[in-house]
Amino acid sequence: MTICQRGLAIAALGLSIVALGCNQRTQDMYRIEVERSCQQCDLRGINLQNQSLGRKYRISISNQPLSTNPEGLGAAAPVDLTGADLRDANLKSANLTEVTLNETQLGNADLSNANLTDAQLVGADLQNANLRSANLEGANFQNANLSGADLRDCDLSVANLRGADLTDALLD
Numbered sequence: 498m499t500i501c502q503r504g505l506a507i508a509a510l511g512l513s514i515v516a517l518g519c520n521q522r523t524q525d526m527y528r529i530e531v532e533r534s535c536q537q538c539d540l541r542g543i544n545l546q547n548q549s550l551g552r553k554y555r556i557s558i559s560n561q562p563l564s565t566n567p568e569g570l571g572a573a574a575p576v577d578l579t580g581a582d583l584r585d586a587n588l589k590s591a592n593l594t595e596v597t598l599n600e601t602q603l604g605n606a607d608l609s610n611a612n613l614t615d616a617q618l619v620g621a622d623l624q625n626a627n628l629r630s631a632n633l634e635g636a637n638f639q640n641a642n643l644s645g646a647d648l649r650d651c652d653l654s655v656a657n658l659r660g661a662d663l664t665d666a667l668l669d
Contacts, residue, residue: 576593576596576597577596577597578596578597578598578601579597579598579599579600579601580599580600580601581598581601581602582601582602583598583601583602583603583606584602584603584604584605584606585604585605585606586603586606586607587606587607588606588607588608588611589607589608589609589610589611590609590610590611591608591611591612592611592612593608593611593612593613593616594612594613594614594615594616595614595615595616595617596613596616596617597616597617598616598617598618598621599617599618599619599620599621600619600620600621601618601621601622602621602622603618603621603622603623603626604622604623604624604625604626605624605625605626606623606626606627607626607627608623608626608627608628608631609627609628609629609630609631609647610629610630610631611628611631611632612631612632613631613632613633613636614632614633614634614635614636615634615635615636616633616636616637617636617637618636618637618638618641619637619638619639619640619641620639620640620641621638621641621642622641622642623638623641623642623643623646624642624643624644624645624646625644625645625646626643626646626647627646627647628646628647628648628651629647629648629649629650629651630649630650630651631651631652632651632652633648633651633652633653633656634652634653634654634655634656635654635655635656636653636656636657637656637657638656638657638658638661639657639658639659639660639661640659640660640661641658641661641662642661642662643658643661643662643663643666644662644663644664644665644666645664645665645666646663646666646667647666647667648663648666648667648668648669649667649668649669650669
């Protein structure tokens with residue numbers, strides 16, 4: 498099993514964990530202790546239910562290695578998943594506070610009950626995504642595709658929906 502054949506994910510499970518890999522066959526998470534780079538990760542169908550990616554660890558889809566701030570997680574940069582493929586991912590109840598998901602593919606993803614407070618989703622594709630009961634307060638959905646998305650019972654306070662496609666979206 499090799500890292501980044503299919504994808505790489507970060508979870509806040511303790512200071513000693515730098516990254517978690519994903520077993521392609523079972524999609525179970527496993528622990529690694531070394532930094533890796535991951536270019537154009539394909540995370541389709543990954544299960545990150547109840548995981549926290551908000552302001553603890555950073556993943557870069559560029560040539561930069563994964564990193565954390567060992568002196569204090571509060572000062573660590575939020576996760577950057579710009580351009581990642583997260584179609585059909587299970588992100589139910591995940592903490593995605595301040596995560597950058599610009600131009601990310603999230604079609605058919607389950608983000609129900611997720612916390613996306615102040616998340617950046619500029620140009621993201623969330624077609625038919627389940628965002629039911631998600632906290633979207635302050636999230637930036639500028640030019641995002643939310644067509645067919647389930648947005649019922651969401652907190653959209655101060656969210657930026659300028660230019661977003663809400664065709665056939667389910668709203669309260």
